[in-house]
Amino acid sequence: MKGLITRIQRFSTTNGPGLRTTVFMKGCPLRCLWCHNPETQKMKRELLYYEETCTRCGSCAEACPKGVHIFQDGKHVFLRENCVLCGACADVCPVRALELSGEEIEAEELVTRLLRDRAFYEHSGGGITLSGGEPLFQPAFTEEVLRRCKAEGIHTCVDTSGAGVSCDTVARFTREGLADLWLYDLKETDEERHRAATGVPFTPILRNLETIGEAHGKLRLRCPVIPGVNDREEHMEKIGEIAEKVPGVLAIDLVPYHRLGLVKAEALGEQQKTFEALPETRKKALLGRLQEKTDIPSSWI
Amino acid sequence: MDVQRAREQLFQKDETFGFIEREEALHAFLSADVPAGQAERAVSALEFILSRLSCPAEPEGIVGRMVEGPVPYEMEPVAGNGFSHVGNPFQPRTRCAGHLTLDLKDLLSKGLSGIVREMEAHAESDAQKQYAAYCRRAVEAVKSFCLRYADSAERAGNTHAAEALRTVPYGPAYDFFSAVQSIWMIEWVLSCVTGGRDFAYGRLDLVLLPYYRKEEDPANYEVLLSFLLKNNEIGGMNSDLLNMQPVPCTGTNIYAMLGGKGAEEALPLSLLILRAAEEVHLMQPVLALRIAKDSPKEWKLAAARVTQNLSGQVSFYNDDAIIPNLLDLGFTEEHALNYTMSGCNRADFPGHMSSDMYDNAPACLLRAFMDPEVTDMDGILRRFREEMEKEAGRKMGCVYTDPETDPRFFFESLFLRGCPERVRDIENGGQDQWTLVHHLCGLATAGNSLAAIEKAVFEDHVLTLPEFRELVKNNFETDPKLHLFIRNRYPKFGNDDPFADHWTRVACEIMVDAVRSLNGTDGSGHIHIPGLYSLWFHHRFGEALGATPDGRLAGEPISENQSPVYGTDREGIAALLHSLGSLPMEKTGCGGLNVRLQSRLPEEMLSAMVDTYFEMGGVNIAVDVVSRETLIDALEHPERHQTLCVRIVGYSEIFVRLPRYMQQELIDRTPLTA
Incomplete structure (x- = not known):
């Protein structure tokens, strides 16, 4: 069973307990306005071009079979629409200004790579986390990776948006103990606003969350707080109410906006909206409002 | 104790000032009839200087401070004279210039008088009797000085110090305060009066444990605070390569080892020292923390906390690697168990002199690569091995003079094993040259x-x-x-890349084997200890070296310590540690790895990281936590970061007081995120 991933981040400390290795998988049903990992959205390989890094050496033009890299008047013009994603240019770029995102990998091979850091997991109470993108967008691959990890006794987390997947799947994953912990995104709690901010409805996401809770899954809510999008008291209150209602919620993480997605979106030839950072006082106030509604541990990460 | 105020005073002090009273005393001493012969001259100078120094005393805590002031002499410091402007009656010296671990147990249990009494009892030959007499004069001079200091402390209202100094260091220590006071007075005389730097304390918790047990008193914490602060008074706060304070112990790095195998019973004291060091939050002493797999969890977590709070002052040493490695090199069990570190990163033993040398691996590799006779990889490796063996086999001068014809006196000999028993100064062969540490430089560049x-x-x-x-x-x-x-795309060490790691391991084997092959074969009688460490030699060697096949240009630094070439480790900490773990660390006895975290880790995570790395065989790791952005801001706005400490090669310094090229190097050091 093959899957498509973008990268493997080792020694990660913010994607579940202990020291972990996080796999970022490709493909996502959501199109969040602030997406932190835009290179994971599409379920296909993509070429990122970092213009500022390029030294205009021309190696890519020499290597490209389709002539999509053209150097005119000292400028590097990339004809993205003609690119066949062979990766020849990325292989020869001496400064990594070109990067092919999307590696096809066998589940077995991926797990072998994940086991490399087993000692870090064992010493720290860590494990592996499947993230993305949306890991449940490739359900069969995700299932095989998780099964293999569980067979090795490795703690597993699935970082999901809860969108584009059936209740049956999340229920089964939970019942069969494939995910020791769900990192479950709550991006917006108002139906209309959710659609506007992410492109998909909220109701099925909430239903999947409840399904996991009812199946005795363990949950950690992950709530990106984006200024002007969802930095509202009532959203915080709603998160608190949901956390109280759904069984199995162990903690709530408020995730601040960061701009790393902007650079990658630009390298993909896309435009992403920018947002300002939330002032500390505002962050404190929002967390305070959440904590009025629930005693479940919550913090900014 | 007002630690905050003491810290402020240290940061504000004038770094152009010297030990003015010492300079004046030296001037007076050298202006009169100077005795011929180093031993007579050195003892007379010690007596003379101590008799002339005043005794500034604080109202609480331990005492022992040099009066500092502008040095009035027009002339430049006399070369090689330890920053004296007038001359150095303690010369000539061939070996004793600090950089060693003092054996403090005898000092505390017997006192100076006890040590000298034994020498007098053992002295048989005329030369021995004469040497014992020199030692007697020196300790009596220290005693008289301490009695004067006691009076001064009394006047300052510091009855505790007054009482202690009426007994120690001349007599044995009798409680925790007197033990710490005794140690400081000796460190202070060696560093500030006779002049030398980097006198290490060894396993400080074990040294102090008997006195701590006697009197588990909350006041012990205050004693430690004053002691730790004092360590920062004497060597200057500037970098030892820029604007050095004109004092004989300028830029001293005083190592204290804590924890580890055999120190389990000292745990409460080890933890107390860590807590005090956190509060003092300065660069000295440099804390070397021993960690074993079965060290108490409390110790590991405290170590993980402190290393992040102190950012650079702390490094971890792996007992489970170093002890067996030292046994394998031929050290006895007692020595291996009680290893310590002095002067940056030298495996050391209390009371033993050792020397070190720096071996330039990339230069050897480059000579092998450039040999036109060589046509294949085996040939390159063969020639690299030959060049490394030549490099490691350079002779280190170790000349003892005859005690009959050229008697020597160095005060530190009283704290070196062998000298009291043989009644012979270190420079007269009081102790056999024993260990030679080879710091192997440029591993990643070579690999x-x-x-x-x-x-x-x-x-x-x-x-x-x-x-x-x-x-x-x-x-x-x-x-x-x-x-x-x-340069950018070829496999590089530090990324858990099997190809690059394989070749770095090959390079490492050749480097360490070149050193180990000297053991028992070079006729020196030394144990040669290989370690992967560069101090600042990665700059010095790099400047003189042409381009290397890895894409490094002529004149650029070679790789630092055990680190990958800066900027080439792209896969994060886990990958880096795997690469390092693949090296034949079991053949080394010391060495240094500095990693910089972009932000703090929870203590449990850092501790887990160290445990994992040490399980892979890592020998040493030092972690500091400072973001690249902070360093850049400090470069642009030094006024905002006056107290920012950072880890450099084997110790810490204040970032804004480093020369620019070092600041840039620290910014270039790959920041690791989690």
């Missing part, structure tokens, strides 16, 4: 270069060996594109 040769010439056939030699010889100028590609 990456071997990987580049293999890939470019023998795997990818991008160019022939003679063509590659030509390219390297002309500093890659004839093919800038290939240069960029080799």
Whole structure:
């Protein structure tokens, strides 16, 4: 069973307990306005071009079979629409200004790579986390990776948006103990606003969350707080109410906006909206409002 | 104790001031009839200086401070004279210049008088009797000085110090305060009066444990605070390479080892010292923390907390690697168990003199690579081995003078094993030269270069060996594109890349084996200890070295300590530690790895990281936590970061007081995120 991933981040400390290795998988049903990992959205390989890094050496033009890299008047013009994603240019770029995102990998091979850091997991109470993108967008691959990890006794987390997947799947994953912990995104709690901010409805996401809770899954809510999008008291209150209602919620993480997605979106030839950072006082106030509604541990990460 | 105020005073003090009273006393001493003969001259100078120094005393805590002031002499410091402007009656010295671990147990249990009494009892020959008499004069001079200091402390209202100094260091320590006071007075005389730097304390918790047990008193914490602060008073706060304070112990790095096997019972004291160091939050002493797999959890977590709070002052040493490695090198169990570190990163033993030398691996590799007779990889490796053996086999001068004809006196000999028993000064052969630490420099540069040769010439056939030699010889100028590609895209050590790690391991084996092969064969009688460490030699060696096959240009630094070439480790900490764990660390006895975290880790995570790395065989790791952005801001706005401490090669310094090239190097050091 093959899957498509973008990268493997080792020694990660913010994607579940202990020291972990996080796999970022490709493909996502959501199109969040602030997406932190835009290179994971599409379920296909993509070429990122970092213009500022390029030294205009021309190696890519020499290597490209389709002539999509053209150097005119000292400028590097990339004809993205003609690119066949062979990766020849990325292989020869001496400064990594070109990067092919999307590696096809066998589940077995991926797990072998994940086991490399087993000692870090064992010493720290860590494990592996499947993230993305949306890991449940490739359900069969995700299932095989998780099964293999569980067979090795490795703690597993699935970082999901809860969108584009059936209740049956999340229920089964939970019942069969494939995910020791769900990192479950709550991006917006108002139906209309959710659609506007992410492109998909909220109701099925909430239903999947409840399904996991009812199946005795363990949950950690992950709530990106984006200024002007969802930095509202009532959203915080709603998160608190949901956390109280759904069984199995162990903690709530408020995730601040960061701009790393902007650079990658630009390298993909896309435009992403920018947002300002939330002032500390505002962050404190929002967390305070959440904590009025629930005693479940919550913090900014 | 007002630690905050004491810290402020240290940061505000004038770094151009010298030990003015010492200078004046030296001037007076050297202006009169100076005795001939080093021993007579040195003892007389010690007596004279101590009799002239005033005794400034604080109202609480331990005492022992030099009066500092502008040095009135117009002349430049006398070269090689430890920053005296007037001369150095303690010269000539061939070996004793600090950089050693004092044996403090006898000092505390017997006192100076006890040590000298034993010497007097053992003295048989005239030379021995004469030497014992020199030692007697020296300790009596210290005693008189301490009695004066006691009176001064009394006047300052510091009855505790007054009482202690009426007994120690002349007599045995009798409680925790007196033990700490005794140690400080000796450190202070050696550093500030006779003049030398880097006198290490060894396993400080074990040294102090008997006195701590006697009196588990909350006041012990205050004693430690004053002691730790004092360590920062004497050597200046500036970098030891820039604006050094004109004092004989300028830039001293005083190592204290804590924890580890055999120190389990000292845990409460070890933890107390850590807590005090956190509150003092300065660069000295440099804390070396021993960690074993079965060390108490409390110790590991405290170590993880402190290393992040102190950011750079702390490093971890792996007992489970170093002790067996030292046994394998031929040390006894007692020595291996009680290893300590002094002067940056030297495996050391209390009371033993050792020496060190720096071996330049990339230069050896470059000579091998450039040899036109060589046509294949085996040939390059064979020639590299020959060059490394030549490099490691350089003779280190170790000249003892005859005690009959050229008697010597160095005060530190009283704290070196062998000298009291033989009644002979260290410079007269009071102790046999025993260990020689080889700091092997430029591992990653050498490893990456071997990987580049293999890939470019023998795997990818991008160019022939003679063509590659030509390219390297002309500093890659004839093919800038290939240069960029080799530099940025070829496999590099530090990424858990099997190819690069394989060739770095090959380089490492050759480097350490070149040192180990000297043991028992070179006729020196030394135990040669290999370690992967560079101090600042990665700059010095790099400046004089042509381009190397890994894409490093002529004149650029070679790789630092055990680190990857800066900026080439792209895969994060786990990958880095795997790469390091693949090296034959079991053949080394010391060495240094500095990693910089972009932000703090929870204590449990940092501790888990260290445990994992040490399980892989890592020997040492030092972690500091400072973001690249902070360093850049400190470069641009030094006024905002006056107290920012950072880890440099084997100790910490204040970032804004470093020379620019070092600041840049620290900014270039790959920041690791989690």
